[in-house]
Every structure is written in structure tokens, then in C-alpha cells.
Amino acid sequence: MNKKLLDQIKIDDIVAIARKAGDEILNIYNKSFSVNYKDDNSPLTEADLVSNSIITTALENYGVPILSEEGKEIKFNERSKWNYYWCIDPIDGTKEFIKKNNEFTINIALIHKKVPVLGVVFAPALGDIYYAKNGSGAYKNGRQISIKKNNTSNTGLKVAVSSSHLTDETQKFIDKLSTQSQKISLISKGSSLKLCMVAEGTADIYPRLAPTMEWDTAAADAIVRESHCMSYQLSNLKPLTYNKPDLHNPWFVVKNKFIQI
Numbered sequence: 001m002n003k004k005l006l007d008q009i010k011i012d013d014i015v016a017i018a019r020k021a022g023d024e025i026l027n028i029y030n031k032s033f034s035v036n037y038k039d040d041n042s043p044l045t046e047a048d049l050v051s052n053s054i055i056t057t058a059l060e061n062y063g064v065p066i067l068s069e070e071g072k073e074i075k076f077n078e079r080s081k082w083n084y085y086w087c088i089d090p091i092d093g094t095k096e097f098i099k100k101n102n103e104f105t106i107n108i109a110l111i112h113k114k115v116p117v118l119g120v121v122f123a124p125a126l127g128d129i130y131y132a133k134n135g136s137g138a139y140k141n142g143r144q145i146s147i148k149k150n151n152t153s154n155t156g157l158k159v160a161v162s163s164s165h166l167t168d169e170t171q172k173f174i175d176k177l178s179t180q181s182q183k184i185s186l187i188s189k190g191s192s193l194k195l196c197m198v199a200e201g202t203a204d205i206y207p208r209l210a211p212t213m214e215w216d217t218a219a220a221d222a223i224v225r226e227s228h229c230m231s232y233q234l235s236n237l238k239p240l241t242y243n244k245p246d247l248h249n250p251w252f253v254v255k256n257k258f259i260q261i
Contacts, residue, residue, distance in 0.1 A: 005084055006117055009062065009110065011133045014120045017058045018106045021051040022124030025091065025106070029125060035098055043094045044070075051090035051106060059086050064110070067243075069215045076245040084112050087242065089215040093191030096163060102126050103163060103190030109218035114241040119222025121192050130196045130223050138199055138226035145200040147228045147256040156183025157259070160194040160203035162210070169209035169251070177205070177261070195220035198254045199227035205261070206254040209234065214247045221254075229256045237261075 028047040036044045052070040059066055065085040067074060079085070086108065091097055093104035102125035110118035117134040130145075132138035138145050159174055166188075178184045187203050195217060197203035221231045221240060231240045234251040253261060 005064070006110070006112065006134060009118065009133075011118065011120070011131055011136070014108055014118065015122075015129060015131055017055055018108055018120045018122040018129065019124075020058070021054040021090065021106050022122050024050050024054060025097075026124050029097065029100070043098055045091070045094060045097065047097065048091045048094060052088075055088055055090060055106070055108060059088070059108075062086075067215065067247075069213065079243055080245075082243065084110060085243070087111050087116075087215050087218040089192075089213075089219075092216055093193075096190035101163070101190065103193060105191045105193060105220075107192055107215060107219035109215075109222055111218060111242045114243055115239075116218045116222035116225070116242060119219035121196055121219050121223060123191075123193060130199070130220070132223040132226035134222070134226070136226070138223045140196070140200055145227050147199075147201055147258070156185055157205065158185045158187055158203045160187050160189055160197050160206040160254075162194065162208075163188050163190040167210045170207055173207045173209055173253075177207075180260075192216060192220035195224050195231065195254050198229050198256060199224045201256070204256060205259050207234075208249075208253070209251045212249045212252075214242050214244070214249060217249060217252075218242055224254055229254065 025047045033045055038044050048070055056066050065082050068088045070090055089107040091104055092107045097104040106122045108120045109116045119132050121130040130140050194206045198206050224231055231254045234253055
């Protein structure tokens with residue numbers, strides 16, 4: 001991989017952008033706000049738009065294309081020419097934001113040839129920030145995180161599940177896991193925090209058998225990969241890829257490499 005561009009980007013600068021957006025989001029979060037709905041019936045708040053403006057304005061200085069959930073649609077014939085691009089979700093977990101349960105994140109990722117090579121996930125209401133850069137490790141709040149061994153033999157299998165989207169298909173997958181493990185513990189969490197939980201070892205596996213978009217996972221996926229875990233397509237157990245013609249993710253599972261499925 002040509003690391004010239006990646007080497008020029010300081011992860012601390014991207015962290016600072018996420019923190020700036022987080023400060024403005026919290027100003028809105030801590031007061032009453034209105035909720036609108038997009039054409040696909042997904043919620044949209046003032047905070048989504050403010051965060052998007054802050055992040056995209058700052059990232060434009062790098063001269064790299066930007067793909068954002070709240071940005072304009074960009075056709076694949078244009079995207080297919082990109083070598084690097086930013087993939088961002090100004091607020092991942094807008095439903096959690098509206099519920100005010102604190103489990104929403106800001107996601108900023110850099111993608112290189114379909115692979116996330118840098119990621120920042122900031123949960124401003126929780127005060128937690130995860131970040132990673134290819135070859136430099138993964139971190140939470142300044143402390144390096146990495147999965148080095150299997151510690152499920154005594155504690156059972158800790159499974160991360162969505163706070164808002166636990167589908168029948170996901171439940172069936174978990175039921176299958178329960179026949180293979182002596183004990184299953186479910187941990188409910190919103191937004192991309194579920195991927196980060198696997199990266200830091202507070203969960204062993206996160207199955208997602210429900211719709212997601214690339215910007216929902218890209219930033220946390222970079223953190224997952226630098227912590228010696230992986231996000232696998234469920235159909236073939238190959239790693240998730242990005243900048244596809246269809247920006248929907250396939251069903252996937254995130255796990256540390258010691259877990260067999």
C-alpha cells in the first residue's frame with residue numbers, strides 16, 4: 001500500500017475534528033431539539049447537519065473526496081476512480097441521540113482501495129474516543145487496545161447486540177452460538193460502539209444480520225482491524241469491503257480471531 005498520504009495525516013488532528021463536532025452536538029443534545037425524517041423514514045436532527053458541516057469543512061483541507069451519510073449522493077462511476085476517500089457518519093445512532101441514552105457516535109474513516117486504514121469513533125456523551133491508524137495500533141482514550149488471547153473459556157461468550165435493531169435473523173444466529181458455547185451473555189449497545197466493544201475485548205462477537213451502510217461501520221472497522229480482530233461478511237467469511245457499487249453492507253459478524261463460528 002502507498003502510505004504517503006496516510007503518513008501525512010496525523011491521527012491527533014482527526015481526533016480533534018471529531019471532538020470539535022462532539023462539542024457542538026452536545027450543545028444541541030442537552031436542550032430540546034426537533035426531529036425531521038428523510039425520504040427513507042430515517043430520523044434527522046439539527047445535530048446531524050451541524051456535525052456534518054464541521055467535519056466536512058475540516059476534511060476538505062486534505063484534498064481527498066468525502067462520502068458522508070448527510071452529503072450528496074455520489075454515483076459509483078465517479079467513486080470507483082477514488083484511491084483514497086473519507087467515509088463519515090456525522091451522528092451514528094441518531095435514534096439513540098433522540099432517546100438521549102448517550103450511545104451515539106461520530107464516525108470518521110479514511111478508506112484506501114476498499115480497506116479502512118484510519119478510523120476515529122467518538123461518543124461525546126460518554127466521553128470515550130477510539131482511534132486507529134494502519135500499522136500504528138488501536139486506542140481507547142489514549143490507551144492501546146488489542147486482543148491477544150482467548151479468554152472465553154471461563155466467562156462464556158459475550159455477544160454485542162443492537163439497542164434498536166435486534167432482528168429475528170440475528171436472534172437465530174445467537175441461538176446457534178448458544179449451542180456451541182457453555183454460556184452466552186448479551187450486551188446491548190447503540191451505534192458503532194458494538195464494533196469497538198469487540199476491539200477492546202468487552203465483547204467477543206457482534207453479529208449484524210440487518211441493514212447497515214458503509215459509513216455506519218468504516219471508522220470502527222479500522223479500529224477493529226488494528227486490535228487484531230476482523231469484520232467478516234457472513235456469507236463467505238471474507239473481510240468487509242468498502243466503496244462498493246451498492247453502499248449497503250452485507251450481513252456481517254465482527255469477532256476476535258480466536259472465536260470460531
